[in-house]
Amino acid sequence: MSQKEFCTRETAWCPGCGNFSILACLKKALEGLGLESRQVLMVAGIGQAAKTPQYICANAFCGLHGRALPAAVAAKIANEKLTVIVDTGDGDSYGEGGNHFIHTIRRNIDINHFVHDNQIYGLTKGQASPTTEIGHVTGAQADGNINMPFNPMLMALAAGAGFVARGLAGDPIQLTELMQKAIRYKGYALIDILQPCVSFNKVNTFAWYKQRVKPISKEHDPADFNAAIALARQFDDTIPTGILYEVEKPVYHERHPVLKDHEPLISKKSDPKKLEQLIRSFI
Amino acid sequence: MHYNVMIGGAAGQGIDTTAAIFEKLLKKEGYAVLTTRDFMSRIRGGHNFILIRFGDSPAYSHSRVLDGLIALDHDTVKLHVNELKPEGFILCDERINTDDERAIKIPLEEMAKALGNPRVSGSIATGVLLKLFGLSLDGVKGILKQELKEQYIDINLKAYDEGYALVENRYEKLDADFSDHMIINGNKAVALGALAAGLKFYSAYPMSPSTGIMEYLASKARDLNLVVEQAEDEIAAINMALGASFTGAKAMTGTSGGGFSLMVEALGLSGIAEIPVVIVNAQRPGPATGLPTRTEQGDLRFAIHASQGEFPRKVIALRNQEDAYRQTIRAFMTAEKYHIPVIILSDQYLADGSATIKTVSLPEEMADARTEIQPGGYKRYLLTENGISPRLNPGQTDGLVMVDSDEHDEQGLITESASVRNQMVEKRMRKIQGISDELEEPDFFGSKNADILLLGWGSTWGPIKEAVEQLNRDKPDTFAALVFGDVFPLPEKLLKEKAQQARLIINIEQNATGQLAGLIREKTGIVCTHSVLKYDGRQITGEEIVSRVREVTA
Numbered sequence: 046m047s048q049k050e051f052c053t054r055e056t057a058w059c060p061g062c063g064n065f066s067i068l069a070c071l072k073k074a075l076e077g078l079g080l081e082s083r084q085v086l087m088v089a090g091i092g093q094a095a096k097t098p099q100y101i102c103a104n105a106f107c108g109l110h111g112r113a114l115p116a117a118v119a120a121k122i123a124n125e126k127l128t129v130i131v132d133t134g135d136g137d138s139y140g141e142g143g144n145h146f147i148h149t150i151r152r153n154i155d156i157n158h159f160v161h162d163n164q165i166y167g168l169t170k171g172q173a174s175p176t177t178e179i180g181h182v183t184g185a186q187a188d189g190n191i192n193m194p195f196n197p198m199l200m201a202l203a204a205g206a207g208f209v210a211r212g213l214a215g216d217p218i219q220l221t222e223l224m225q226k227a228i229r230y231k232g233y234a235l236i237d238i239l240q241p242c243v244s245f246n247k248v249n250t251f252a253w254y255k256q257r258v259k260p261i262s263k264e265h266d267p268a269d270f271n272a273a274i275a276l277a278r279q280f281d282d283t284i285p286t287g288i289l290y291e292v293e294k295p296v297y298h299e300r301h302p303v304l305k306d307h308e309p310l311i312s313k314k315s316d317p318k319k320l321e322q323l324i325r326s327f328i
Numbered sequence: 329m330h331y332n333v334m335i336g337g338a339a340g341q342g343i344d345t346t347a348a349i350f351e352k353l354l355k356k357e358g359y360a361v362l363t364t365r366d367f368m369s370r371i372r373g374g375h376n377f378i379l380i381r382f383g384d385s386p387a388y389s390h391s392r393v394l395d396g397l398i399a400l401d402h403d404t405v406k407l408h409v410n411e412l413k414p415e416g417f418i419l420c421d422e423r424i425n426t427d428d429e430r431a432i433k434i435p436l437e438e439m440a441k442a443l444g445n446p447r448v449s450g451s452i453a454t455g456v457l458l459k460l461f462g463l464s465l466d467g468v469k470g471i472l473k474q475e476l477k478e479q480y481i482d483i484n485l486k487a488y489d490e491g492y493a494l495v496e497n498r499y500e501k502l503d504a505d506f507s508d509h510m511i512i513n514g515n516k517a518v519a520l521g522a523l524a525a526g527l528k529f530y531s532a533y534p535m536s537p538s539t540g541i542m543e544y545l546a547s548k549a550r551d552l553n554l555v556v557e558q559a560e561d562e563i564a565a566i567n568m569a570l571g572a573s574f575t576g577a578k579a580m581t582g583t584s585g586g587g588f589s590l591m592v593e594a595l596g597l598s599g600i601a602e603i604p605v606v607i608v609n610a611q612r613p614g615p616a617t618g619l620p621t622r623t624e625q626g627d628l629r630f631a632i633h634a635s636q637g638e639f640p641r642k643v644i645a646l647r648n649q650e651d652a653y654r655q656t657i658r659a660f661m662t663a664e665k666y667h668i669p670v671i672i673l674s675d676q677y678l679a680d681g682s683a684t685i686k687t688v689s690l691p692e693e694m695a696d697a698r699t700e701i702q703p704g705g706y707k708r709y710l711l712t713e714n715g716i717s718p719r720l721n722p723g724q725t726d727g728l729v730m731v732d733s734d735e736h737d738e739q740g741l742i743t744e745s746a747s748v749r750n751q752m753v754e755k756r757m758r759k760i761q762g763i764s765d766e767l768e769e770p771d772f773f774g775s776k777n778a779d780i781l782l783l784g785w786g787s788t789w790g791p792i793k794e795a796v797e798q799l800n801r802d803k804p805d806t807f808a809a810l811v812f813g814d815v816f817p818l819p820e821k822l823l824k825e826k827a828q829q830a831r832l833i834i835n836i837e838q839n840a841t842g843q844l845a846g847l848i849r850e851k852t853g854i855v856c857t858h859s860v861l862k863y864d865g866r867q868i869t870g871e872e873i874v875s876r877v878r879e880v881t882a
Contacts, residue, residue: 104722116571
């Protein structure tokens with residue numbers, strides 16, 4: 046039943062998993078915005094993080110590994126009244142779905158992309174993800190990962206995203222606020238959420254993140270692209286969290302000749318007279 | 329009676345525009361027209377040709393016996409002169425090196441230059457053609473206005489006049505009245521069918537020979553309130569179509585075999601998540617890149633078996649342009665009623681080929697399959713007798729809609745329960761009964777008492793129809809054919825009935841392995857005694873079927 050309270054369900058995550066905190070923040074963020082569960086569509090691919098839509102009462106499209114974004118894009122095209130949130134992991138978003146990540150940014154459609162980034166593959170029990178650090182030994186990278194980690198913040202900025210943020214599962218106050226800002230933002234909004242994986246990532250632990258993360262200074266101007274790039278490049282002894290970049294950009298619907306009147310596509314009718322004309326154009 | 333001409337030249341010489349205008353003029357004069365396009369995969373150079381067959385009755389098949397050869401380059405003469413009838417003509421520029429007595433040599437290039445634009449040589453040639461076939465110049469202006477930019481109309485009109493004045497009429501103008509018919513190619517007929525069915529969202533990645541569907545829909549999108557999105561790849565294209573369909577917009581995607589290969593996993597998502605989608609595969613020869621601009625029927629088995637696991641689906645093969653319109657509407661009706669993927673198999677021959685067909689009409693308004701929310705809470709996958717569960721659009725009622733690529737319970741929540749798994753598999757499979765009950769039997773041609781039965785599917789419909797007529801003229805009451813449109817699930821009733829009385833059964837397919845014959849044998853035990861197979865990327869003609877059937881039955 047639709048309600049202003051977003052009930053949650055029993056999960057299948059490991060005790061101590063960062064996902065619990067992210068789920069709690071999401072519930073709080075949605076309730077804080079006064080949304081109803083019927084207005085929200087959660088979209089995910091496959092992975093531990095991608096189970097999030099199963100655990101919160103909203104509409105849900107749990108699709109294929111890596112393919113959450115195209116489904117979410119089209120759902121928003123079909124009905125812009127829905128608040129569409131892609132809640133899924135680093136493997137799903139940056140690995141299997143890497144191509145969609147780039148092209149969804151180009152569309153700048155008004156959806157939210159919350160990436161639970163634990164720098165490891167959890168569902169398949171501990172192989173390297175695109176964000177795993179060099180040298181990290183896993184079952185599949187038995188001699189240590191030799192590939193450079195992917196920098197989602199830098200990539201999003203370079204591709205032209207208008208809302209780029211980083212949060213930490215262990216900082217629920219900041220994360221809830223980031224989620225609310227992302228949902229309010231008109232356009233594609235990315236939050237890369239650092240999250241310890243208690244079972245399969247013994248390197249990037251909760252303590253490891255706590256030592257490094259540092260909220261972005263209040264002096265930072267989120268409209269300053271070069272400053273955002275500098276923040277995005279930091280992922281070492283200091284990892285900045287908060288909004289790296291936020292600017293207004295023309296949104297897909299506003300640029301689209303059919304959608305710019307903001308009437309949902311599913312409510313639009315096509316005129317049978319025009320169809321008749323079309324048939325006659327072949328005579 | 330039919331006339332048959334070929335317009336040939338290099339890519340970039342404008343044969344496509346010339347043919348498009350000529351076929352419209354023919355139709356305006358009342359002729360039934362069938363146009364076949366044979367292209368190389370290049371933008372400039374090479375050898376391309378278009379066959380235009382027209383007459384006082386519909387020509388079902390293209391033919392390689394030519395009345396006229398319009399040669400815009402020397403290759404066209406060299407490669408096709410042996411297809412020309414003894415009394416035929418070659419229309420070419422005076423500089424083309426041929427001493428064939430049938431050649432009508434005209435200074436096309438020089439005249440075009442004198443008119444001020446070398447590209448109008450095709451219009452001069454078409455002017456000549458109009459005169460040869462006894463057609464009037466009356467309709468030219470109106471059609472040029474549709475086909476060309478304003479600034480090119482006057483010069484082309486002059487070119488037509490000059491060409492027309494050069495020759496005398498040679499062929500009798502036949503009495504035909506197809507002017508109230510449509511002329512349309514397979515791609516546009518699919519697009520028009522989709523629009524008539526209420527298409528709201530089309531996503532695709534460009535791929536020959538399917539791109540014409542996307543481009544036609546895009547040109548009408550603003551006027552008809554639909555969204556056409558060019559996806560980053562075919563995986564995105566089908567996942568977008570599923571996202572839109574889930575949300576409540578009727579959705580379709582189109583591609584060829586290579587793109588369909590990328591869509592395979594999402595085909596299964598449509599199956600288990602029960603999201604309706606229509607997928608057009610305009611086939612071309614594979615595997616991999618194959619022959620990108622040519623034709624084949626190589627994907628029947630692939631369409632039937634694509635994706636892991638088991639789920640209901642329907643596969644429809646398009647037989648001609650009229651069928652393309654009608655079956656696309658049916659594809660939507662089936663997809664929306666049963667919440668399944670419906671795969672439409674077209675091919676390059678049909679996609680790019682145009683024909684005059686009876687003017688189509690719009691379907692009666694399709695009932696909206698969306699249900700009201702039931703008391704006690706909405707369940708997307710409610711177990712029902714016919715396997716069809718109530719469908720709601722997310723956000724439009726208080727019912728929360730959950731769909732899932734994992735096995736799920738009635739509500740849409742992941743489950744690993746053995747009993748729920750059984751219930752859900754059985755629920756999905758129950759839909760097959762309904763789908764099967766609504767199948768259309770194949771088209772039947774020929775003699776009721778035939779003892780030789782030809783079997784085909786899809787776009788060989790025309791060539792087979794023409795071949796059966798010819799074969800029965802030679803040996804009356806001997807031949808019949810069944811050509812399948814609905815091909816999976818396989819409609820078996822008429823097949824079993826006709827196969828029983830046949831002494832010989834010959835499958836005619838545009839592939840190397842006889843995929844339809846294999847399917848028929850698997851489902852019915854009926855064995856084809858002979859095969860006529862063709863896999864060179866060129867569509868079989870009626871006359872080729874006649875000669876190959878004679879060979880195998882000799």
